[in-house]
Amino acid sequence: MNLDGVKGVIFDLDGTLVESSLDFTIMRKTIGCPLDEDILTFVDAIDCERKKADAHNTILQHELDDARNAKWLSIGQKMVEKAQEHNLPMAIVTRNCREATAIKLANNNIPIDYVLTREDAPAKPDPTALLMVAKEWQLQPADCLYVGDFIYDQQAAENAGMQWLMV
Structure with missing residues (x-):
């Protein structure tokens, strides 16, 4: 450097x-995000507030699981x-x-x-x-x-x- x-x-x-062991393919599949789309942008664009909250919670859980082992x-x-x-x-x-x-x-x-x-x-x-x-x-x-x-x-x-x- x-x-x-x-x-x-x-x-x-x-x-x-x-x-990091985050598996974005699994995360995308779980929330229905296309593979070629940014996952955070996809979630922010979800119209249904309940579905958006569920998607955020799914991502959060993956991040927390990954954090404990990083x-x-x-x-x-x-x-x-x-x-x-x-x-x-x-x-x-x-x-x-x-x-x-x-x-x-x-x-x-x-x-x-x-x-x-x-x-x-x-x-x-x-x-x-x-x-x-x-x-x-x-x-x-x-x-x-x-x-x-x-x-x-x-x-x-x-x-x-x-x-x-x-x-």
């Missing part, structure tokens, strides 16, 4: 800092340590819910306090959460590095005008 010119590092959570990835730990060595501010921006995120962070003693979940800002690839972090740190987006593992991470960083790294 090259930190030249970087003044702050924002990490994705699942697949970047911690392992382990810190060694590459994630090394990247956090490198950012710490450079005294850079760190944050996490994740599409996870707040409750599952808190479990993953606590169970793995991840030393990052500034965390934004999908309850805090629109989900990636929307850049809002990344821009919120840059603003909080009083940094230009171009001075921040976003580290992730999925196309939404790259898109969010590009949409925010940030540097990005895929792991």
Whole structure:
């Protein structure tokens, strides 16, 4: 991870800092979401409030089950340590819910306090959460590095005008 010119590092959570066994194919099938559609966008578009709540609860249960078993990835730990060595501010921006995120962070003693979940800002690839972090740190987006593992991470960083790294 090259930190030249970087003044702050924002990490994705699942697949970047911690392992994840979330099976989105099963989740999509359970709630009737087409395989080629974003699951969170699909749920938000459900007209029937009861069906929408059921879909949210299904996703929540999968996330909580996954959170209890998530382990810190060694590459994630090394990247956090490198950012710490450079005294850079760190944050996490994740599409996870707040409750599952808190479990993953606590169970793995991840030393990052500034965390934004999908309850805090629109989900990636929307850049809002990344821009919120840059603003909080009083940094230009171009001075921040976003580290992730999925196309939404790259898109969010590009949409925010940030540097990005895929792991």
